[in-house]
Amino acid sequence: xxxxSKIKILLVDDREDNLFSIQAVLEKDGYEFRQATSGxxxxxxxxxxxxxxxxxxxxxxxNMNGLQTxxxxxxxxxxKHIPIIFITAYDNAxxxxxxxxxxxxxxxxxxxxxxxxLRAKVSVFVELYRKNHQLMEQEEKLLQINNELEEHVRxxxxxLYNKNRELEYKNNELTKVNNDLDNFxxxxxxxxxxxxxxxxxxxxxxxxxxxxPNEEFRRLKDLTLLSAERLKNTIKDLxxxxxxxxxxxxxxxxxxxxxxxxETEHSIxxxxxxxxxxxxxxxDIKEIRFSRKNIRSIFYNLLSNAVKYSSPLRLxxxxxxxxxxxxxxxxxxxxxxxxxNEQSLGKIFEMFKRLHDHVEGTGIGLYxxxxxxxxxxxxxxxxxxxxxxxxxxxxxxxxxxSNEKELLKxxxxx
Numbered sequence: 001x002x003x004x005s006k007i008k009i010l011l012v013d014d015r016e017d018n019l020f021s022i023q024a025v026l027e028k029d030g031y032e033f034r035q036a037t038s039g040x041x042x043x044x045x046x047x048x049x050x051x052x053x054x055x056x057x058x059x060x061x062x063n064m065n066g067l068q069t070x071x072x073x074x075x076x077x078x079x080k081h082i083p084i085i086f087i088t089a090y091d092n093a094x095x096x097x098x099x100x101x102x103x104x105x106x107x108x109x110x111x112x113x114x115x116x117x118l119r120a121k122v123s124v125f126v127e128l129y130r131k132n133h134q135l136m137e138q139e140e141k142l143l144q145i146n147n148e149l150e151e152h153v154r155x156x157x158x159x160l161y162n163k164n165r166e167l168e169y170k171n172n173e174l175t176k177v178n179n180d181l182d183n184f185x186x187x188x189x190x191x192x193x194x195x196x197x198x199x200x201x202x203x204x205x206x207x208x209x210x211x212x213p214n215e216e217f218r219r220l221k222d223l224t225l226l227s228a229e230r231l232k233n234t235i236k237d238l239x240x241x242x243x244x245x246x247x248x249x250x251x252x253x254x255x256x257x258x259x260x261x262x263e264t265e266h267s268i269x270x271x272x273x274x275x276x277x278x279x280x281x282x283x284d285i286k287e288i289r290f291s292r293k294n295i296r297s298i299f300y301n302l303l304s305n306a307v308k309y310s311s312p313l314r315l316x317x318x319x320x321x322x323x324x325x326x327x328x329x330x331x332x333x334x335x336x337x338x339x340x341n342e343q344s345l346g347k348i349f350e351m352f353k354r355l356h357d358h359v360e361g362t363g364i365g366l367y368x369x370x371x372x373x374x375x376x377x378x379x380x381x382x383x384x385x386x387x388x389x390x391x392x393x394x395x396x397x398x399x400x401x402s403n404e405k406e407l408l409k410x411x412x413x414x
Contacts, residue, residue, distance in 0.1 A: 006032045007126050012042045012057035025115045039069030052082050053129045059088040083125050200228040255295050256287045257322055264299040277307045277316040285322040285329050294372045301365035302392055306335035328395040336389040345382055
């Protein structure tokens with residue numbers, strides 16, 4: 001909708017001289033006029049043209065007076081918006097005004113007509129008309145914008161829904177593939193372990209049977225047995241990865257940190273004694289609800305790394321501690337070993353990633369630790385300085401509800 005460039009006014013009077021004089025006064029303001037000399041003629045014009053801004057109509061006309069004509073005009077829904085100003089003489093002014101307002105008039109002009117007053121009153125209604133059309137135009141624009149926004153939201157919602165469906169489908173497919181890969185790794189590692197052990201045994205028997213006192217032969221013997229041992233350890237790590245990938249918390253129990261540390265120290269006593277390492281513990285938090293085998297795996301991988309990657313400039317000292325931090329139980333393992341530069345920190349948790357070749361390993365341990373933490377809503381952070389040492393902080397989610405379930409299970413919760 002646009003504001004009309006021309007303002008149309010319908011003049012209704014049975015005397016043509018009155019029509020002429022009114023139009024002569026208002027022509028200065030650039031309005032467009034239509035004239036009717038009777039109420040019936042006015043109605044005929046309004047049947048065809050309904051875009052009038054204002055109607056100026058004489059009250060006293062023969063056959064159908066102005067009041068009757070106004071009543072007929074306002075019977076039509078599409079004409080109700082056109083204001084009517086009645087023109088009347090002073091005779092019976094109050095009675096005419098009363099009936100006029102009943103018929104729908106908005107104002108009166110009395111004869112003899114004051115030209116300035118006529119122009120002023122007409123200009124008020126013309127301005128109201130313009131303002132009204134401006135508001136209607138703004139309302140229409142807002143409605144259009146709103147419709148466009150609703151359509152945009154509808155399309156966007158539909159796109160998001162389709163993308164979510166697509167992502168859900170791809171996620172299901174990836175989950176299936178991941179499960180198939182996990183099953184393949186577990187089956188392959190399980191099936192490979194037996195023949196590798198057999199090969200290792202056969203090589204040992206073979207070398208005992210043909211023990212040639214030759215330096216080259218002994219070197220080849222050590223290399224083949226070492227390769228068999230590495231392959232066996234890699235298969236063990238692959239089996240461990242498949243277990244970690246599957247996650248699960250069926251074996252969750254209350255685990256004491258000190259007990260697990262003692263078990264781990266015993267299992268790596270060989271490298272501890274070889275490197276003359278010291279392990280110092282300070283457990284502010286004594287126990288945790290977690291998987292025993294997963295805690296053992298964390299201790300084993302981090303402590304054995306701390307000992308193996310010790311600095312040649314000093315004896316290895318490893319600090320193991322626990323503390324409470326917001327909703328987490330934090331396990332910290334700090335060493336004074338070789339340390340790492342900042343560029344290496346983002347790579348150490350990648351599978352098969354190794355930063356040093358002088359130490360035996362498969363590059364899987366830290367990946368396993370990270371997966372254990374993530375599978376249990378925890379996280380692991382690392383701080384390190386080259387030639388100074390490394391600190392691993394493991395954040396375990398402390399879940400009091402889970403503790404209650406365990407106590408109920410054991411029958412010790414009252």
